[in-house]
Amino acid sequence: MANSDQAAMPTPSAPLSRQDGRSPWKRRYRKYVVPWMFALPILLINIIVVIGPSLSAVYYSLTDWSGIGAGEFIGLENYRKILFSDMDYRRAFLNNLAWLAFFLTVPFAVSLFAASMLARIRRGSMFFRTALFIPYVLPAVITASIWRNLLSPTLGIGALLADWGISGLDVAWLGRPQTALISIAFVDNWHFWGFLMVLFLSAMQGIPPELYEAARIDGASRWQEFRHITVPGIRPTIVFMLLMVAIWSFLVFDYVWILTQGGPAGSSEVLGTLVYKQAFMRFEAGYASAIGLTMSLLAGMVISLFLYLRRRGWEI
Amino acid sequence: MKRLFRQRRDISLLPNYILLIILILFALGPVVVVGFNSVKDAASIGRNPLGPPTEFKWQNFPQAWEIGNFSTTTRNSLILVVGTVTSVLALGGMAAYALARLKLPGGGLLMLYLLVGSSLPVQLFLVPLFFLWRHLGLVNNLFGLIIIYVAVHSPFAIFLLRSYLVGIPPDFEDAARVDGANEWQVFTVIILPLSWPAFLTVGLVVGLGVWNEFLLATVFLTEQHLFTVVTSYYNFTSRFSRDWSLTSAAAVMMIAPILILFLTLQRRFIAGLTQGGLKG
Numbered sequence: 001m002a003n004s005d006q007a008a009m010p011t012p013s014a015p016l017s018r019q020d021g022r023s024p025w026k027r028r029y030r031k032y033v034v035p036w037m038f039a040l041p042i043l044l045i046n047i048i049v050v051i052g053p054s055l056s057a058v059y060y061s062l063t064d065w066s067g068i069g070a071g072e073f074i075g076l077e078n079y080r081k082i083l084f085s086d087m088d089y090r091r092a093f094l095n096n097l098a099w100l101a102f103f104l105t106v107p108f109a110v111s112l113f114a115a116s117m118l119a120r121i122r123r124g125s126m127f128f129r130t131a132l133f134i135p136y137v138l139p140a141v142i143t144a145s146i147w148r149n150l151l152s153p154t155l156g157i158g159a160l161l162a163d164w165g166i167s168g169l170d171v172a173w174l175g176r177p178q179t180a181l182i183s184i185a186f187v188d189n190w191h192f193w194g195f196l197m198v199l200f201l202s203a204m205q206g207i208p209p210e211l212y213e214a215a216r217i218d219g220a221s222r223w224q225e226f227r228h229i230t231v232p233g234i235r236p237t238i239v240f241m242l243l244m245v246a247i248w249s250f251l252v253f254d255y256v257w258i259l260t261q262g263g264p265a266g267s268s269e270v271l272g273t274l275v276y277k278q279a280f281m282r283f284e285a286g287y288a289s290a291i292g293l294t295m296s297l298l299a300g301m302v303i304s305l306f307l308y309l310r311r312r313g314w315e316i
Numbered sequence: 317m318k319r320l321f322r323q324r325r326d327i328s329l330l331p332n333y334i335l336l337i338i339l340i341l342f343a344l345g346p347v348v349v350v351g352f353n354s355v356k357d358a359a360s361i362g363r364n365p366l367g368p369p370t371e372f373k374w375q376n377f378p379q380a381w382e383i384g385n386f387s388t389t390t391r392n393s394l395i396l397v398v399g400t401v402t403s404v405l406a407l408g409g410m411a412a413y414a415l416a417r418l419k420l421p422g423g424g425l426l427m428l429y430l431l432v433g434s435s436l437p438v439q440l441f442l443v444p445l446f447f448l449w450r451h452l453g454l455v456n457n458l459f460g461l462i463i464i465y466v467a468v469h470s471p472f473a474i475f476l477l478r479s480y481l482v483g484i485p486p487d488f489e490d491a492a493r494v495d496g497a498n499e500w501q502v503f504t505v506i507i508l509p510l511s512w513p514a515f516l517t518v519g520l521v522v523g524l525g526v527w528n529e530f531l532l533a534t535v536f537l538t539e540q541h542l543f544t545v546v547t548s549y550y551n552f553t554s555r556f557s558r559d560w561s562l563t564s565a566a567a568v569m570m571i572a573p574i575l576i577l578f579l580t581l582q583r584r585f586i587a588g589l590t591q592g593g594l595k596g
Contacts, residue, residue: 030499031419031421032421034418034499035419035420035421036414036420036421038410038499038503039410039411039414039415039420039426041410041411042407042408042466042470042474043411043426043429045407045466045467046429046430046433046470048463049445049464049467049468050433050436050441050467050468051429051433052448053443053444054436054440054441056448057441057444060443060444067443067447114335114336114339117335118332121329121333121336124333128336129586130579130586131343131344132339132340132343133586134343134344134578135343135347137524137585137589138347138571139528139530139549139571139574140528140530140546141530141546141549141553142567142571145549146349146567147346149353149365149563150346150349155362155366156365157366160365160366190342190343190346194343195589195590202590247435250437251438251439253531257530257531258530258550271439272439275442276531276535279442279446280446285443285447288443292439292441292442292443293440295440296436296437303435
């Protein structure tokens with residue numbers, strides 16, 4: 001059947017090929033040159049902006065370069081410094097790992113919970129979905145400034161609770177080394193989890209309702225339904241988002257920079273803010289390139305681990 | 317009997333509604349507080365930092381507009397958004413058309429290249445790109461930043477537009493080609509009018525991304541007269557961080573257009589963003 005369909009296909013475009021067939025040059029022009037004229041402009045822009053500088057970052061990472069003039073080639077010295085002597089790098093890296101641990105758990109728990117609540121209701125579900133998505137479309141500078149005030153010890157939520165007699169929360173969340181990083185993660189998550197929730201919700205809507213009906217007849221509890229039907233039903237979405245969130249966790253910049261610039265005393269420094277400082281404040285562009293490259297390597301390692309586990313037969 | 321069943325069902329869903337309302341308060345409460353504080357004066361914020369306003373100080377808005385230099389920053393941001401969106405739609409649309417329709421030789425390689433390119437983090441190419449751009453005189457230049465935004469956003473645009481174009485039946489184009497139209501005419505006269513929903517979705521996602529973007533705008537636009545609403549707001553809040561009423565008024569002016577646009581076109585926004593538009 002399929003074959004006869006394919007055989008019938010060329011007929012409508014027969015006049016086209018006759019037109020092409022005028023001269024071999026013209027045919028080649030239509031086949032190769034015209035399509036590439038359509039694709040070339042964006043490809044060139046992408047090469048100039050993304051791939052070219054990415055490749056030269058590999059070279060610059062082997063130099064001592066201030067950003068002006070020619071860099072001095074110093075081999076793997078930058079990487080030796082990263083691995084063995086730079087305490088700022090080590091702390092930033094550990095903060096990125098803490099960030100990773102936070103973002104692989106908290107937003108997933110909250111958004112899975114909310115999505116499974118929302119998947120059951122019909123009336124008003126559109127309203128809830130839209131409302132919970134709103135924080136995701138706000139710019140980071142706004143989100144950060146709102147929460148800087150809400151987390152303030154004198155004007156924020158902590159002060160309000162202290163007035164009501166619940167003391168202990170009116171502290172400078174962003175101003176203390178112990179709480180700065182977790183507070184930034186909290187603010188970023190406030191902005192982010194609604195996005196995750198909507199993704200999970202639309203995946204959940206693809207689960208056949210008969211599965212839930214069968215489970216209910218068997219007397220399954222809500223938790224059992226969630227554990228044995230909902231989670232397996234949307235597993236591809238969950239795993240893909242775990243992968244993406246893990247990659248993003250090594251690249252975080254905006255919220256940290258806007259809220260604390262890595263402070264106080266480097267307690268919330270991450271690799272993203274360290275690159276920025278090295279390149280544009282300390283004028284160590286070569287070293288900054290090396291740090292940027294390690295960030296990409298970390299993201300690449302996450303992808304490789306994912307592919308490796310999948311090849312080993314993990315159902316992810 | 318049916319009615320009874322529905323009532324029972326609604327009651328069993330009551331906990332769901334309660335928990336969702338709590339989550340909505342968590343998600344929107346802070347936005348509401350900003351709305352409250354945008355019309356308070358500094359003294360009443362000190363007395364009542366989170367509650368609804370008792371008197372309305374509308375002058376906060378013109379004052380924040382003036383101090384935040386909003387007429388300049390809005391113009392800059394609009395130039396970036398319009399420049400980027402039109403270029404991404406035109407150039408990305410052309411590439412998507414070549415991939416979907418013209419059997420681009422080597423198209424698979426181009427897709428692979430775009431996939432790899434779009435997964436490279438900004439921090440990898442940021443530093444060399446900055447010094448290249450400075451060498452070319454494109455730092456502190458809106459056009460220079462537009463080129464970067466176009467490059468960063470085009471892979472997403474090409475993937476989404478391509479998958480839409482693949483689904484359009486080829487009959488119209490073939491008819492036009494038989495009538496002697498060249499590929500450019502087919503693209504502009506046949507394809508664009510047929511695929512505007514996909515172009516609109518891409519335009520909204522890219523426009524929102526550019527309007528909200530922080531890192532590249534901070535690095536590549538350092539002169540005050542070129543600040544975008546976002547980078548200017550960042551400077552504004554570091555200078556006036558004590559004045560919560562002014563920063564709230566500025567915030568309201570910044571997010572009002574985003575919210576109005578989002579709420580009117582929310583289905584399209586959500587569909588586009590969840591197809592991988594923007595990073596968290």
